[in-house]
Amino acid sequence: MAVAAAIDNKTSRARDPASIAKALAALTAAFGNRVVTAQAVREQHGNTVTWIPNQPPDAVVFPQSTEDVQRIVRICAEHNVPVIPFGTGTSLEGHVNAPQGGVSIDFRDMDKVLAVHAEDLDCVVEPGVTRKALNEHLRDSGLFFPIDPGANASLGGMAATRASGTNAVRYGTMKDNVIALKVVLANGEVIDTARRAKKTSAGYDLTRLMVGSEGTLGIVTQLTLKLSGIPEAVSGGICPFPSIEACCNTAIATIQSGIPIARIELLDALQVRACNLHSNLGLPETSMLLLEFHGTEASVAEQSQRFGDIAAEFGGGPFTWATRPEERTKLWEARHHAALSNFALRPGAAMIATDVCVPLSRLAECVTQTQADIEASRILAPIVGHVGDGNFHLTLLIDMDDADEVKRAKALSERLVERALAMDGTCTGEHGVGQGKMKYLEAEHGPAALAAMAAIKRALDPQNIMNPGKIVAL
Numbered sequence: 246m247a248v249a250a251a252i253d254n255k256t257s258r259a260r261d262p263a264s265i266a267k268a269l270a271a272l273t274a275a276f277g278n279r280v281v282t283a284q285a286v287r288e289q290h291g292n293t294v295t296w297i298p299n300q301p302p303d304a305v306v307f308p309q310s311t312e313d314v315q316r317i318v319r320i321c322a323e324h325n326v327p328v329i330p331f332g333t334g335t336s337l338e339g340h341v342n343a344p345q346g347g348v349s350i351d352f353r354d355m356d357k358v359l360a361v362h363a364e365d366l367d368c369v370v371e372p373g374v375t376r377k378a379l380n381e382h383l384r385d386s387g388l389f390f391p392i393d394p395g396a397n398a399s400l401g402g403m404a405a406t407r408a409s410g411t412n413a414v415r416y417g418t419m420k421d422n423v424i425a426l427k428v429v430l431a432n433g434e435v436i437d438t439a440r441r442a443k444k445t446s447a448g449y450d451l452t453r454l455m456v457g458s459e460g461t462l463g464i465v466t467q468l469t470l471k472l473s474g475i476p477e478a479v480s481g482g483i484c485p486f487p488s489i490e491a492c493c494n495t496a497i498a499t500i501q502s503g504i505p506i507a508r509i510e511l512l513d514a515l516q517v518r519a520c521n522l523h524s525n526l527g528l529p530e531t532s533m534l535l536l537e538f539h540g541t542e543a544s545v546a547e548q549s550q551r552f553g554d555i556a557a558e559f560g561g562g563p564f565t566w567a568t569r570p571e572e573r574t575k576l577w578e579a580r581h582h583a584a585l586s587n588f589a590l591r592p593g594a595a596m597i598a599t600d601v602c603v604p605l606s607r608l609a610e611c612v613t614q615t616q617a618d619i620e621a622s623r624i625l626a627p628i629v630g631h632v633g634d635g636n637f638h639l640t641l642l643i644d645m646d647d648a649d650e651v652k653r654a655k656a657l658s659e660r661l662v663e664r665a666l667a668m669d670g671t672c673t674g675e676h677g678v679g680q681g682k683m684k685y686l687e688a689e690h691g692p693a694a695l696a697a698m699a700a701i702k703r704a705l706d707p708q709n710i711m712n713p714g715k716i717v718a719l
Contacts, residue, residue, distance in 0.1 A: 268324040302343035319433035332402030338679030372401020391416035406677040407457030414633030427467035431706040460712035481537035482566040493609035496632040508537040516627035523586030524579040594642040601665035602636040602674025636674035
């Protein structure tokens, strides 16, 4: 099915002010000043970096325990009021918006690391713990949590959106690093999706069902996460190339050769310029790869040498090493701030981020066609990518008051998805579906698969109160 023909799913729920008022009265009686209805706070929790306008909830509640979340959900279920989980608000496809109003559950106060089992390489955390806070807690243990989406996102949110990031090529995504979850269902019951065992064949894989469900099937209140050992040696650097196609072909050849690279990130020339302006890096403003290798001193040296040989075959180089830890930190901080750095290219513009992912063998073709499409569309849109797994991002810098420019930008975004699907890829590699990419799911999965998703949603959330209007419409 062509993307143009994909249905634009819309929720059918009508907002009921009377029911919302009753729910808010019950919540206030139960939680007092932890229920906030101030306009500014509500708008903060209805904010999103998409085409979708701000859609604030009717109230924000700050739970402190799983029992609190149960009570909130039960009150909302009694009055048929939507509940929307909220971590740090860094999601990009309208996940935290409240299109029907309702109650935003903010996990700010559920931010404890409950246990670290160093001997088992796992930990148990509350959903409000951020990835940086967890790694700070683990700093002296010799372990770290490797999933790194760039933003300092909450771990509950990262599980809900199936996040990944710069380390995914070596360490996988959230689906590979979540061992078990505690989840509050739509009826207020609590389930544990698994035990701490490293593998199981016992029943349906509820953990994987909940990872990536974006709060539409249940609300995560506790996570058991896989940890990794901090490598003995870490080295990295930058390698410029004559074209973005040469970057992609080098990345493909590197992965296919079996080099166990930890990070391999693409920046086009425009993105490098933005990083230079924002972070004062002084990098050559051409397409380049940022790389990092993990292992022993000997293995890291061997990996870097093999990569340098491959890069040279595609006209890349010189390969410049960031030898000191502070140099690597500055380089990767600049990469993590790439999206924000783009404001330096066009101050005052709105920033719309989108991503796709394609099979690795189609990456160079997809990126080069997209770069040509950007130029033909007359849109300012730097490209960055986790190219080791075929995933790349556009950041569209748009004057939202210019109707023609908005139209051209939306058409470019549509064609990006259509191109990825035509290459047997996906409409989103790591941003998630939310509201923003619902209309592509039938084209990607087919009507039978979409109906199966809707059946799961109806079975677990028959009232359709769990983050309604996201992923599938009922």
